[in-house]
Amino acid sequence: MDAKKRRLIKWAIVLVVLIALGVWVASRWKVWFGNPPEEPYVAIQTPGRVMLTFGNEPDERFVSWQYDSVPTQGFVEIVKNGAADTLRKAATAELFKSRAGKSVFYRVLLDSLERGASYSYRVMNDSLKTGWYSFGVQADSLRNDYSFVFFGDIQDEVGGEAGGIFRSVKAKNSDAAFWLFGGDLIERPMDKFWGEAFSSLDSISQTLPIMAVTGNHEYLKGVERQLEGRFPLVFPYFLNSSYEENAVYSFAYGEARFFFLDSNRDVWNLVNQREWLENELKAATEKWKIVVLHHPLYSIKGTMNNLTQRYMFNDLVQEYGVDLVLQGHEHGYARMSGKNEEADLKTPVYLISYCSEKQYRLYFKTEVDKYGTNDRFYQRISVSDKAVSVKTFTSNHELYDDFAIEDSCGVHLFKDFGKDIPQKIEVPEWFRKSKKEKRVKEYQKDIDEYLGRNSNFKF
């Protein structure tokens, strides 16, 4: 074969590869960069969708709500229970135009609140008012040993089941100081899914501080993805705490400090967040450190997932003695502790959870202490001077996992109380129905192998 012919064949191969690449990118374009259209909507015509969160710090509260699509003067009326005077605070109003409609978002910062006091408030626009809601600010004595509830992804469809679960979790954990969501509270940045989230949290979001980190489903996809504007308007504590335009937030509660990261950003912004996290960790004086982010630093969906996030944050997590990393995104339950050379379990503990109907195909690693599938989970996390205790429950409130990080003269020790609770790892129904038999068998084989290995794993 002469040189000219060889060159021609080489160029032909390059051309075929480029065409194949082009076809592949075109077929994935919508998945990577496209957003399903938002259906047109009309803003709610009475003040509603009320959300209570911490303020710039946990002794303050933000109240956010929505009403109509033309800004008017909004107010919060608040009274300390047992006191005579009702205070009226004017709201900041912001008109937000989404892809298919517009609505005005209001917010009021309630500062000068007293620890140990309880308050009643209502929101109003024009002559329209909500009913009265009550909330308390925990006394110092209660912050020595308090609990909060953590949820991973929700992403309910309209009319989903999360509302029923939330109500029963509230009834079982009525003493919780706040609820924390690990991102993807909503399915997509659309009015109907925000409506679903508010409906499922009704009577809870008005009375208990709801805290959330960002998830990829709160983002609009594009060549450069953007956090959709409704998220910080619903959770206004991000407005004053963002760092180089990254939605990060840190607060101390009792003996613990929490660090919220926005793991959905590109690498350049993750560099900024890394700088922020290092400064915050260095300055932290609290006994326990809890990092919350959406993308797990150790993925259970594949070996190559979330490597950027791990590269950016994991050495800081380990170097500065973070005790617990709370994560979501991968729609499975997984608890992974650190291991030393003797395979003793140690901190930090990396926890992934979800409370969603959706599940993904998981991959199993012996480093993970415990997995969970085919249910929805939530955590009740208790914080005291002596320990951070994490109990995971199924949607029926059965104890599924149980561990603690205990302080022993300044050393943080991992205690596994959940290893005898059987693991529930099953091929999900959707996978059985939609995948070829060969792939279902492969998945089942992975599960059997993991369970076989894990039962021999010496703690």
Ligand SMILES: [Fe+2]
């Ligand atoms: Fe996600």
